[in-house]
Amino acid sequence: MTRTALLIIDCQNDFFPGGKCELEGQFEAAGNIQMLLTNARVQDQTIVHIQHHFKEKDAPFTVEGTIGAEIHDMAKPLPNEPIVTKYTSNIFLNNNLKQILDDENVEELVICGSMSKDCIAAAAHATTELGYPITIIYDACATREPGSCDTSSQQEFVQAAIMASLSFICSNIVSTNEYLQRHSLA
Numbered sequence: 001m002t003r004t005a006l007l008i009i010d011c012q013n014d015f016f017p018g019g020k021c022e023l024e025g026q027f028e029a030a031g032n033i034q035m036l037l038t039n040a041r042v043q044d045q046t047i048v049h050i051q052h053h054f055k056e057k058d059a060p061f062t063v064e065g066t067i068g069a070e071i072h073d074m075a076k077p078l079p080n081e082p083i084v085t086k087y088t089s090n091i092f093l094n095n096n097l098k099q100i101l102d103d104e105n106v107e108e109l110v111i112c113g114s115m116s117k118d119c120i121a122a123a124a125h126a127t128t129e130l131g132y133p134i135t136i137i138y139d140a141c142a143t144r145e146p147g148s149c150d151t152s153s154q155q156e157f158v159q160a161a162i163m164a165s166l167s168f169i170c171s172n173i174v175s176t177n178e179y180l181q182r183h184s185l186a
Helices: 026-042 097-103 116-129 155-166 176-183
Strands: 004-009 046-052 083-086 108-114 134-142
Touching (some): 026 108, 046 097, 108 116, 116 134
Parallel strands (some): 004 046, 046 083
16 A cells, blocks of 8 residues: 655644735635544554744744744644654755655655645645655645735635646645545545
8 A cells, every 4th residue: 555645734823814924715725634634644644744934034924933933723733743844945955854754655645735836836846856646635725826915816716727737747636525535444
């Protein structure tokens, strides 16, 4: 059986209502992340929480050491689930993520989180370049319009465009329900 890892990318307080860069649909995406987490935990899959930190105190969001940079309660890691910190959009750069995946003999990745237009897209590219087959759970991802931290009615169009472009490198872009129907123990 193929060993799969669930990567939850940047599900951090600053992207929720009241945060410095609220993403439209973040609560809905986090609700789907909770379902994916439950399924992965029941199946004893590898789960890795990835958080983006900016070291610069004047950064627009997720400044290291602030509450906004912390993983949101809706996706809180269990003590045995590793947390990987990244300082760029590339989830593998200058951290131990690849080592964690190698140590766990992971062969396939499931990706969800924030922001679709930045870190999810970068993660998709980086993982395929390393040879991992990936599944992106599109409704467990949230995004925003380029160049703004304001919520917008255009978010769903931005999300659709991003997922359409990612379909060229990842043919497996599915909803939470589609994924769980195929991969749950029930």
